[in-house]
Amino acid sequence: MVNESVELLEFKIGKQSLAFDVDAVEMVIEAPETTVVPGAPDFVRGVINLRGRIVTVIDLAMILELDIGDREPDQVLVLKVDGEEYGIPVHGVDEVFTIETSDIETPVSRSEKYVNKVKGIIKREDRLILYLDVNKILNIGEKEG
């Protein structure tokens, strides 16, 4: 059996460790000033000016109902999917790591908020990391919007 591996970027929202495919992540920036867009879906925090481009900022903490405490996210992950850029506020980016697909466990929860959005769970040192499906998360946003 051939073992495939994936390269992931680990980051935090609140205390939860999460990961995206590193290929989807274009850059990480300091959280810029966000312009609120009235009438936008709830999970859209607003728009930011990213080097002259207007980029939608998505509140992943709200989509996954994560507790972020009182601390505002100080960094923004910029994702690029199908030529569109999206910003996701996070509380810090940890590292990029490679993992064999056979080491990724299947999701434990079938709850609505996780179904389809989580590709798996990764054990790493003492942490449990939610491995998220970038496309599904952004697509869900579109349907609801």
Next chain:
Amino acid sequence: MHSEPDKGTRVSIILPLTLAIIQVLLVKVAGNVYAFPIVNIDSVMKITRQDIQQIQDKEVVVSRGEIIPIHFLRRIFNFEEDGHLDTVNVVVVKTREGKRGFVVDDLMGQEDIVIKSLGKLLSSIPHFGGGAILGDGSIALIVDTARLAS
């Protein structure tokens, strides 16, 4: 870029046709800046609260014999209302159904801006037709007056 020794350098920039520049009126509502395309604007007026009349379920003002329904942008955008002001600025726009007035906090002036898309996720919301980046790097959302008034 083309250079010739002892003569100079010619820099040519090719601009894409889709780079649409429009003139807008910048306004402020609850601290945020919004842009009204000048082509849609009929006039701008200052009115007092007493000028606003209730008719049917609409608030209107009568200006030069015309009845103009007015909308409070703060209300449409779900911002806190600012009831203590006695006079308010109204931007009157032309729509297919006639004139409509939008109450804003402040008028900031006219500017030429480049229209930028708000992206796939926000293209379906009815309030805005796009965005623009202002000189200080902040974003002004361009109000879609036709859809906002209906």
